[in-house]
Every structure is written in C-alpha cells, then in structure tokens.
Amino acid sequence: MATDWADWGVDLHLDVPAGGRRAGLERALRTAIRSGRLTPGSRLPATRTLAVELGIARNTVAAAYDQLVAEGYLTARTGSGTTVAALPPPSPVFPALAPAVPPRFDLRPGSPDVSFFPAAAWLRAARRALADAPAATYDYGDPRGHPALRAALADYLGRVRGVLAHPDRIVVTSGYVQALALLAGLHRVVAMEDPGLAFHRAVVRRAGARVVPLPVDTHGARTDLLESTVDAVVLTPANQFPLGAALAPARRRAVVDWGGLVIEDDYDGEFRYDRQPVGAVQGVAPEQVAYVGTAAKTLGPALRLGWVVLPERLVEPVVEAKRHTDYHTEVIGQLTLASLLTSHEYDRHVRAARSRYRARRDLLLTRLRGAPVRGVAAGLHALLPLPPGGPTEAEVLDEAARRGLALGDLGSHWHFTGDHPQGLIVGYGTPSESRYPAALDLLARLLTSVA
Template identity: 45%
Template sequence: MPESEVNSAREAGSDLHLELSPTGPRRAAVAAGLREAVRSGRLAPGTRLPPYRSLAADLGVARNTVADAYAELVAEGWLTARQGSGTRVADRVTPRPKRATTDPKHVATDPKQATTDPKHIATDPKHATTGPKGVTTDSKLLAAGSNGVTTDSGLGAAGSNGVGAGAERGAGGIRERAAAVVHNLRQGQPDATSFPRTAWATAVRRAMSAAPHDAFAPADPRGRPELRHALAGYLARVRGVSATPDQIVVCAGFAHGLRLLFGGGVLSGPLAVEPYGLPFHRGILADAGVRTIPLGLDDRGARTDRLSSHPGISSRRGARAVLLTPAHQFPTGGPLLPARRAEAVDWARGRGGVVLEDDYDGEFRYDREPVGAVQGLDPDHVVYLGSVSKSLSPAIRLGWMVLPPHLVEAVLAAKGLREAWTGVTDQLALAEFIESGRYDKHVRRMRQSYRARRNLLVATLAERAPHVAVTGIAAGLHAVLRLPPGTEAATVEAAARAGVALDGLAAFRHPDSPEPHRDGLVVGYSTPAEHRYRPALDALCRALPPPLQRSARAFDHTGLSK
C-alpha cells in the first residue's frame, strides 16, 4: 500500500484494537477478530467501526480485505451498514457472559476468555516494519527519557516532564540553567499549539447542555458515570482492556494514582520496577515509605522472568506488585514481549499480587502494530493506569485507574467521600469528546504529525551527525540519541549553553539498577511548536559531540555503546 494512501487513511476514523490469527487468509482473520470482539462485548451494540481504509492501514492489510470482512459480517447479521451512518455493530447482537481468565498464556480478543497464544498479542520488534531510512525499530536499541522535576503537584502520567522554570537536569542532577531556554526538546509534552480548541469547546458546550442536575452536586469519587462509561468502551475498543464502568476510578493522572494506591494504604511495598524511569515517581513512592527494587532489562523488555527468583522480590516479605510500561517501555522504547507479559501475570497470580500497567503513550505507534494492554490477560491481577496528558494535554488533569474488583472500595476509601482532584466540567467534556469520535480524530491527526517530526529528526541526524544513532522510535513522543562513552554530561551542558532544553539518560537510571550506565540524550520531538521544530533540530545538531577518532565503536547486545 503506498505510504501516501496509508497516511491519508489513518487521518480519519476511530481506532480499533484487534487480535488477528497469524496464520490463514487475512480476510478470515479480520472477520474472526471482529466476531470475537462483538461476541465478547468489547464492541458494544451500536459501536461505529472505523472506515475500512483506516482499519486496513492499521492492520497492515489490503483495503479489500477489510471491506470484504465487513460485508461478510453484515450478511451474517453481526454488523449493519447504512449510507451516511457507516458500519456499526448490530443492535441485536448480545455479548456472551464474561468469565475470569484462567491462564495468561492463552489470550484472545475477549480478555477474560483466553484462547490465543500471547505470542500474537504484539508484533515482535525484531520483525517490526522498518521505519525511516537508516532507522531500526528493534527493541534491542534501548532508549530513555524524562527528568521528574516539577513545579506543581506533579500529577502526570509516566514520562511527564515537570521541569521547573528555573532548573536544568542533566547527568549530574538538577542545576541552574546556563542559558535561557530557546528550544524545548524535553520529552513527555505534546505540542501545546495543537490542542483542539474548537472541538474541545464544542464538547464542553454539548456536555453542559446535556448534563443532569446532579452533575453539579458534590462529586462522586468514582468519577462521573458518563466518563467511566465512555472510557470503558474506548479502552476496550482501542487497548483491549476488559472492564465495566464500575471498575474505573477517575483520578488526576498517573502520579495521583500512585499516591492513592501506596500513600492511601491500598498497596504496600516493596515494589518491583524497571531499571529506568521517572525519579519523580520514585520520589512519590519513597515518600509513602515504599522501597523500589529494579529489575534488569534486555531486548525482550523488563526481566519479569526473574521476578520469582530475585531475592529481594521473592522472599516472604518481598514485593507483591510490579510497575511496568509494557506497550512502550519508559524510557527505553521497546514493548514487553508476550512471554515476559505472561510471566509478569503468572507471578502476580502466584504471589497474590498485582501488575501496575502504566499505559502512558500507548496510542502513539508508528512502525509496528498496536500492542494490546496486559490488563486483558488477567483483569483480576492488573491495575491499568492512563491519562490524557500525552494524547490531549497535561493541563487537563484527568486520568483513570481500571482496577481489579477487589481493590475498588479500598481505592475509593483512600480517595475520600467526595471528589477533590478533578472537575466535573472536564470529566463531562472528555466523555462527550470520546463519544462523539473527536478524540479518535485528534489522536490520529497528532499521530501523523509526530510521525513526520520523528522522520525529520532521523533525516536531519543522518545528514549532519551520522555518527549518532537514533533508537526507541517505533512509538511514543521521544527518541534517544546514542552518544560515545563519556560524552553525555558535556553534551547536556553544551546544549544548555545553546538554549536547548533536553535530558541525559543518566537522570532516569534507578540508583540500584543492575544495568550499566549508557550515554545518551532523550529528545522530545513532540514538544516544540511546528514553526520552532527545525530551528530546534539545528541547535541540537550543533551541540552534539564529534565522531570518535577510532575506526570502530563497540556496542553491546542492546545496541547501546559500552
């Protein structure tokens, strides 16, 4: 399919996560995936499906394949198709009752009725589609990013930037800026100039007009039912999450969720974590008295295969929870592969614990198929957390926790009798924004914009700094530039003097990490306004170190310099 056709197809319509069988005719696989999504209730009656061109682009199949599958399901009565209304799930289709998951090694599109091998949940990054010229999406090429310094309450999703106006973070920690910031290339921030002002204002007006009177009474700590219902449908359709609205608790972002879970006494430490992450989040946990124990990391993702044998985790008083970023490891960039996902869930079951799934930017992927949520493997042992801080704006303080049923009341008790963190107006507006399809449209538009920015970053570096490799770019809003050993701190300093705000990799490494230090820069290509992006890349290139003088460089199995 020509690239221009793929791009235009992706600009319209809503997202839809399907698990397809890797064998057999593609039309049959698409039809079977859709039947299962409808039968399981993940696609509710009346749900509008994306245009066939859009879904074909996402699945990497021919348009006629999806069109024929749609026609087949219309003929069978699963779907309806009307001129001007699109293709929808037929109203008379009744979802089958859901059962609890029995084995995470057998996963289907009904997350609670597992039938498909988890090898097919995600595309192995070793076989991912090749990105821009000279770019690899192999998760062996590890990346990293974020700084974790904040000037506000810091209630953001993983990867939020939170850098104060008067501080700079580099390999050596926080320090005063050497120069005023001219070019902001910090990771974790969406382009503020692209906020959908008109569409959001429309959503606010419609939500206020339709709001019941009780919406303006003291707020329910669960969150507005309109938003929880919209989120349940959206997360099932796009991320493969299995939940009822009653399992969803609205919060003010990922950090707020951490505070409720650990500061509120719902969960206790120690907590197993990935070897790279936000220092700010570790600070929240430390304030709650929670010790974090870092796992290792390799080309398959976090070493969840060692959860059961790690002495600090597997002991009687060891960890009963693990915090992971499975769709796009933060900050290294690769997905957690299926076997490691299953091992994490197996461990949580055997331990009587939970997996905390931080899905901070799962909607932004470019050179690989969508990766479904781990929560679908076992909703009783996974806490799924997300927010709109990357997809919409960190200024809209809205996030969500999809909780195992046995944790809902404890989280509500920690939150209090009344909602004190998020406003009803924003909750109702977001519900309308999702239900109207405008949220899908915005995410698709920004996905294309960020993909173009990523490609420009890669092309610019290939031309002006070919000795600097770019990694971790198959998804997300940032890239990692691999640097020669021993050059990270000086490069961060040079960038600061040139007015370029960015972060070094060392800032995100857990102090007790078993992983050796890797020199690199974290570059947020989503952050600058469109008209400031090229000048920012020019300033970045001028701050980069020159090539090493020796003829060859050594790299370890991760693709990062030794």
C-alpha cells in the same frame, strides 16, 4: 486628615480618606500596627474621643475597632479599653525569584506539543456536555468519577487498547500521579523499572511503599526476575520510558505468571507508528493488572485527567483512598472528555496527532542520519546513546545549554549512581511545529561538534 493624641501616651498619626471612612480607618490602624508604630499593649483612644477628633460617627469607629478585634489586631476588655494585640513577627521578605528563562529550543521529554490542543473541539464538547446537565452536576460528585466518563472510557479502552473494562471497575483520577499514589499506598514493596522516571519513584515512596529496582534491557523489563517478596510492579509495557522497548511476549507471560499486582502505565499507548499499537497486558489478566491511562499525552497535562481500571478486589480500597485524598476529580472536565470520546472527536484528534508525531519522528531520523537512535517505533521520545569513550552526558548537556538547547539525560533515570550507559533523551513531541525543524538542526550541529 492627620490627628495626634499626645495625652494617651501613644502617638496616632492616621490618614483617613474622605470616602469610605470605616474601611479607611481600618486600613490606617492595620498599617500602623504592622509597621510597629503602634506597639503591642498600646491603648487606643475611646471610640467617642476618636470619633470627635476624626469628625466621623462614633458607630463608625466602634465598627472599625470590632473588625480589628475580630481579625486579631486589637484586644478589648471591659474596663481596660482597647489595646494593640501582640502579633507574631512578620515573615521575612525575600527578594522575588527571577522567572526561569526558557531555553531557546526545548527537546526535553515528557510533554506533547500543547499548541496542538484541540481547543475548538473541547469547547464544542463542553457545550454539549453542559447544555442539558442537571443541577446536581455541580454538586459533590462520585469518588469513582462521573458515570458518563466511566462508560465512555470503558468503550474506548476496549476498542482501542484491548482493555477489559466495565464502568464499575474504573476510577477517574486527577492524572497519572494520583493513580500511582493511590495504588502504591496499598502495597509495601513495589518494583519499578530501572531506568525509569525518578519522580514516579518519589511518588511511590511518599505513599509509604519501598521501591526496589527491576532491570530493563532491549526486550523491556526483566519480569522474569520478580520475586515473591514484591507486592506490585510498575511497568510501561507498550513503550518503556526512557529506553523505548516494548515488553516482549515472554516477559508479558512471566509477569502474569508471577502473580503480584501489575500497575500498567500506558502513558502513550496510542502513539505507535510502524504497526498497530501493542495491546494492554490488562487484556489478558484483568484480575492481576491495574491499568492506568491519562489524557496528558493525547490532549495535554493541564487537564489533570487520568483513569485506572482495577481488579475487583481493589475497587473499594482505591475508591476509599480517593475519597480521602481529594473526594473526587473535577466534574466539568470529566463530562467534556466523555462528550469528546462519545462523539469520536477524540479519536480524530489522536489520529491527527499520531500522524504529526510520526512525521516528526521521521524528520528526526533524517536529520540525524548516521547517529544511533533507539526507541523510535512508538511514543514521543527517542534515545541517543553516547559512546563509552565520551563525551559524557554532562559535557553534551552543558554545551547544549550554552547553545540554547534543552535535552533530557539518561543518567538521572537510574535508581542508583554507578557505571551505567550514558545517553541523551530527545522529546520530539515537546516543541511547537514551527520551532521543531530549527531545534533539530541545532541538535545535529551539536552532535557533530562533540563527536
């Protein structure tokens, strides 16, 4: 129904549908105000007049006016009637960004094969966990994490990773990144491996700490170079990322003797193929090491479940920081993971994943026979060094992208630009099982063509 009030000094052209008169009137007025047809300061008809013209109840018009006053579209003053409020200018409309086109084959590092997520086992664990869960489970939880998960983690980490973990020393976090940020926020100067993941350096800086580089060689991080001016050091001792070296025994002793806090990033410690996994540094110095683990590589990064085993002196500061960050990590996932751990379905899944990734590692070595491949004793990635005389990383990556293949580069992992060794990082855990052989074939052809 279209109505025109010329006598009010403002034209109102409102189409109010027959059903849902109040909601329809509200929508019509909002549209007129947003589009600029009703300008700020324009006076609207009295409720009685508008009700007569539209053929609806006066109370319906009054309720619609009241709702739009509450929302800020209208203002109402005694004796002045109802007028259009001054609204902030509308946000500019930007064209929708085209979704990123995924590469045909993805061998970038950082992710496991998420198609291997144990959905059936996760659902069974969730049912077990929630079947007898009390109502308090769904209330606000403990910033340290649910007691069931902390107890299950203490048992698992001691049994599998050699970590000395009491449930009271464990804080459950929303992934590794949060654990790193909580710990970095308690320190002024943090040493980080060079090369290492640039994003993690950014996390530490945003937490307020200053980052200093710690060189890495074939024996792992140069912990013998740590100085007393450094408060904490972030290490990947089981499988250095991205060079793939395990921290040598002498370097382990050196970092313990150094005396500062060691943030041990055990991101893929379960995946070692040629011998037993290297035990955690935390097991020999629990009061000097904050051990950080995650389910991102064993299950999937979507879960956002991590944990940190702390020295006694850091428990309360980290818990307090966690409380003021997100209060606590969501509880349903914690209970489900606890059930998965205590039923040993988690162990069975990790064993199956380790067997699958070892087969992928072996296939990588077979397909690239003759190429220098490093860092393949553990983890989900391998390093392919490039010769000093070329081709460069940029040239190889450009050619790979042209062929539909995504790879990682070594160059972006250095703290500073300079004359560094160049190389490609191949994430053999990333693609699905069905696409992995074809991805390797394409990689082999690429390396042959650019050699």
